[in-house]
Amino acid sequence: MEVKEVVSILNAKVICGKQYLDKSVDFGFASDLMSDVLTLDADNILLITGLSNLQTIRTLEMSDICVVILARDKKASKGMIELAIESDLLIIETEKSMFKTAGLLFEAGLKSVY
Amino acid sequence: MKIIDLVNKLGLEILSGENGLNRTVSGGYTSDLLSDVIANAQENNIWITLQTHKNVMAIASLKDLAAIILINGNKPEEDTREQSNIENIPILGTKGNAFETSAKIYELLNNE
Amino acid sequence: MVEETISLQYKIDGGDFKKAGYASSQIKKRLQKLNIHPKVIKKIVIALYEAEINVVAYAYDAVIRIEIGNETVKVKIKDNGPGIQDINQAMEKGYSTASSKIREMGFGAGMGLSNMKKNSDKFDIKSKINEGTEINIINYRINIKNENN
Numbered sequence: 482m483e484v485k486e487v488v489s490i491l492n493a494k495v496i497c498g499k500q501y502l503d504k505s506v507d508f509g510f511a512s513d514l515m516s517d518v519l520t521l522d523a524d525n526i527l528l529i530t531g532l533s534n535l536q537t538i539r540t541l542e543m544s545d546i547c548v549v550i551l552a553r554d555k556k557a558s559k560g561m562i563e564l565a566i567e568s569d570l571l572i573i574e575t576e577k578s579m580f581k582t583a584g585l586l587f588e589a590g591l592k593s594v595y
Numbered sequence: 596m597k598i599i600d601l602v603n604k605l606g607l608e609i610l611s612g613e614n615g616l617n618r619t620v621s622g623g624y625t626s627d628l629l630s631d632v633i634a635n636a637q638e639n640n641i642w643i644t645l646q647t648h649k650n651v652m653a654i655a656s657l658k659d660l661a662a663i664i665l666i667n668g669n670k671p672e673e674d675t676r677e678q679s680n681i682e683n684i685p686i687l688g689t690k691g692n693a694f695e696t697s698a699k700i701y702e703l704l705n706n707e
Numbered sequence: 708m709v710e711e712t713i714s715l716q717y718k719i720d721g722g723d724f725k726k727a728g729y730a731s732s733q734i735k736k737r738l739q740k741l742n743i744h745p746k747v748i749k750k751i752v753i754a755l756y757e758a759e760i761n762v763v764a765y766a767y768d769a770v771i772r773i774e775i776g777n778e779t780v781k782v783k784i785k786d787n788g789p790g791i792q793d794i795n796q797a798m799e800k801g802y803s804t805a806s807s808k809i810r811e812m813g814f815g816a817g818m819g820l821s822n823m824k825k826n827s828d829k830f831d832i833k834s835k836i837n838e839g840t841e842i843n844i845i846n847y848r849i850n851i852k853n854e855n856n
Contacts, residue, residue, distance in 0.1 A: 509694045510692065510694050511625055511692070511697060512693055513626055513628045513631070517645060529694065531628060532628065578625065579626060580643065580697045583693070583698045584700075584702060587695070588701075593691070593692060593694050593698075595692060
């Protein structure tokens with residue numbers, strides 16, 4: 482699924498990385514614990530999280546995850562956006578809950594990592 | 596939909612609080628941040644999380660949640676289990692992750 | 708091909724969550740310039756990042772030393788800190804002494820050390836109470852051009 486499709490399903494806001502909207506993602510993962518995210522092995526993961534801090538972006542960088550959806554109306558800070566741009570990452574914001582975001586994207590064909 | 600229906604349809608493991616299985620679920624809430632659940636979860640939500648420590652049950656009780664689902668094969672601590680039995684708020688388990696579990700419950704509740 | 712070992716060193720302060728990951732990020736960028744396979748880089752930087760988070764969460768300060776050779780990438784993380792009471796217990800998945808502050812930051816689920824081990828070809832940890840903890844990690848180097856060998 483292309484990231485732009487994700488954005489349209491959620492009616493979400495792209496904060497940075499607009500040039501990567503054609504990127505494709507295969508798997509969805511939902512967690513607020515970065516320790517959990519750091520254990521993943523799959524490629525082409527889209528992360529859904531309600532944790533919005535610099536470590537969210539660092540975790541993406543280390544895990545080779547290119548797209549994050551900040552759910553629950555969480556906003557990316559200036560520092561987060563700077564780090565994300567430096568590492569070519571996409572940040573997307575939605576006011577929807579993690580629960581609903583997962584539901585809508587799974588329905589649209591995003592797979593589960595395990 | 597009742598908790599017991601979700602248990603049967605998704606093959607969830609009943610870990611404690613069996614007397615609460617007839618509670619009605621109004622929706623789902625997926626979160627691992629306790630402060631967020633305190634602020635944003637709604638009454639009769641089923642809470643999907645990987646947090647296992649005992650505050651989880653205190654929050655479920657405070658917010659009058661329908662049940663807790665522990666993902667990734669996580670198991671509750673003993674005192675959490677006891678509290679769940681006292682409060683009649685079931686703790687359920689799955690080997691699945693939060694994304695998949697949330698999505699399947701979302702689907703079931705939507706097609707009710 | 709003869710190649711010199713590259714040594715890098717970083718100092719990390721405890722308590723500063725904003726800076727956690729800076730060293731790992733710098734090291735990742737350096738490794739990416741060396742033609743090392745992305746999967747190997749990912750293993751190294753995830754273990755390093757987990758280590759940085761541990762230092763920030765539990766220790767006073769630490770030194771990270773990394774040696775990139777032809778065959779291996781060696782990482783040493785040596786901290787000044789309270790040390791670990793029971794290493795076997797700390798290695799268990801789910802065991803954690805993290806404060807609620809750390810948990811609300813998205814860490815402290817008791818998965819860090821076991822994940823570091825998972826991402827290491829060789830993993831060694833030793834600790835002394837009231838002195839600190841030293842972790843040594845070795846990963847075998849695989850270069851992109853050697854992928855199909």
